[in-house]
Amino acid sequence: MKTQNLINLVKATTLSLGIFFASCSNESVDDIPEETGESTKLVNKYFKGDLIQVEDLGNGTLKWGDILFDEAQLSDKKIQFDALAAPNQGIDAKLGLASRVRKWSNNTIVYILDNSLSSRQREVTFDAMDEWINKTNIRFKERTNESSYVTIRNSGRNCNCASASLGVQGSRGTINMGVRTGIGVMTHEIGHTLGYLHEQNRSDRDQFVDIFPENIQDGAISQFRVDNNSVNPGRFDVASIMIYSSFTFSKNGQPVMLEKDGSRIPFRSTLSAGDIAGTNQLYPSDTGGGDTCEGVDEWVSGQQYNVGDRVTYQGFLYERDFSGWNRILECDTPVIEDICEGISEWSRNGSYSVGDQVTYQGFLYELQSNRRWSNLGRCGN
Incomplete structure (x- = not known):
């Protein structure tokens, strides 16, 4: 998410609203995520036409830092995405529904609270939901019979960490909470469930921050890749809830990312002004038109459209x-x-x-x- 960036980075197929937050993101700057790579088997997959390294969890789910992909969202070969394609363009059958990342309908995340959650985890979850409810158009609904929903579970890991599905994934959506997961981490993971990536993946990030690959853990470098398929003309948001701290995935205690003036980037625990504006752009409030064609303009070839248009x-x-x-x-x-x-x-x-x-x-x-x-x-x- 982002400041005015987020608003614009929403353009056309832009998922680049965000930044990457490690598989074990921590609210304390001094608390470093555990190593990735040696004991983790990584495989190469394409996401939005770019090669990334993900962990195959063996159940149709692939993990990229703290983001969980359904395997149908990735592909084994590069797919050229046309952001200006006509609305009726299909999806290649042999590639399943690769690269599809979806919003929630009616601005509402439908959820199930798993019985494994502790009372503290439930409290943290509701507090994080309130952060989104009180500041944006996002709403939450406990599932009754909806076909698409996210299940919030206790991962059992003794850490302030979590992972979340990217966008709507039907009945397979999941947010896995650590035993000590705090409100900031949970607010961040809800951002992933809304469809947001990490801020440092934006194509304009090098104008605002410096990345230090020599300090990044083995197997985590692809989480700092630049997303060249996004259109993000707005200003980079270093205050976004979706950004890494300066030490996320550091292998040696040295910063992996700093602002251009050398300032450290702290862990964020609340939505920034850009996060709020960007979310309300992507998930606009109901204008009263509902599901009707009345007053809606015809698609125009060559015109750039934003998410939600x-x-x-x-x-x-x-x-x-x-x-x-x-x-x-x-x-x-x-x-x-x-x-x-x-x-x-x-x-x-x-x-x-x-x-x-x-x-x-x-x-x-x-x-x-x-x-x-x-x-x-x-x-x-």
């Missing part, structure tokens, strides 16, 4: 997400039933034929003759 295209209403367009509904057609009723969830191991339909992270897809999935609209409530 809506357009009409070939008779349908679309909304811009972090990495593509989501079809919301057909214009002038009232939604009276759940289009996903009776349709099975997409499976990474499934074999599909042209015309097959699946649900994925709250949307209905159909496999086209060109072997690409077409988004047919959002599932009903």
Whole structure:
């Protein structure tokens, strides 16, 4: 998230709202995350066209620092992403739904509190939620029968650390809390669940901070990569909740990142002004229009769109997400039933034929003759 950067870095498929926070981010600057690399098996994957090193957890989940990817969000080969593509562009079937990072519908994170959580962890969770609720348009709802939700669990690790799924991941979304996880760390992890990466990954970061690769732990260097696919014309936000401290992932007690004037970057525990403005840009308040095409402009070829922008295209209403367009509904057609009723969830191991339909992270897809999935609209409530 970010100051005015976050607002703009939201542009088109920009996930680069954030920064990386280590797999064991700590609120104390003197508390250094444990080593990564020697005992951790890392594999190379592509995310948004760039190569990163992730830990394969063996259950369809891949871990990059404190970010948890569904394996369908990554790919084994480089995919060129076209930020200006028309709304009806499909997704390559043989690559699953690679690189898709989704917002939460209706500005609302749906969650389950696992029985493993201690009373303290529950209190920290609600305090972190309040930070977002009191300052942004984000809301939270305990799950009843929603198909997409995040489960908040106790990882059992005796640390002020946590990890979180990136964006909506259907029923697979997770936030894993350490025994000593504090409010700042939990607020940061909710940022990942909203779809935000880390601030130091922004393509303009070298104008504001210096990175010291010689001090970074083995296996963690890819967490400081520059995301060249993002459009972030705004100002870099060194105060963002999503930024690393100067010592996150240090291997020798020396800083891994400093401001240009040599100042240390402390751990952040509250949302910055940029975080607030950026979140409200990405998750705008309801303007009263609801799910309707009325008053929504037609998509314009070559125009840059921000996350959350809506357009009409070939008779349908679309909304811009972090990495593509989501079809919301057909214009002038009232939604009276759940289009996903009776349709099975997409499976990474499934074999599909042209015309097959699946649900994925709250949307209905159909496999086209060109072997690409077409988004047919959002599932009903």
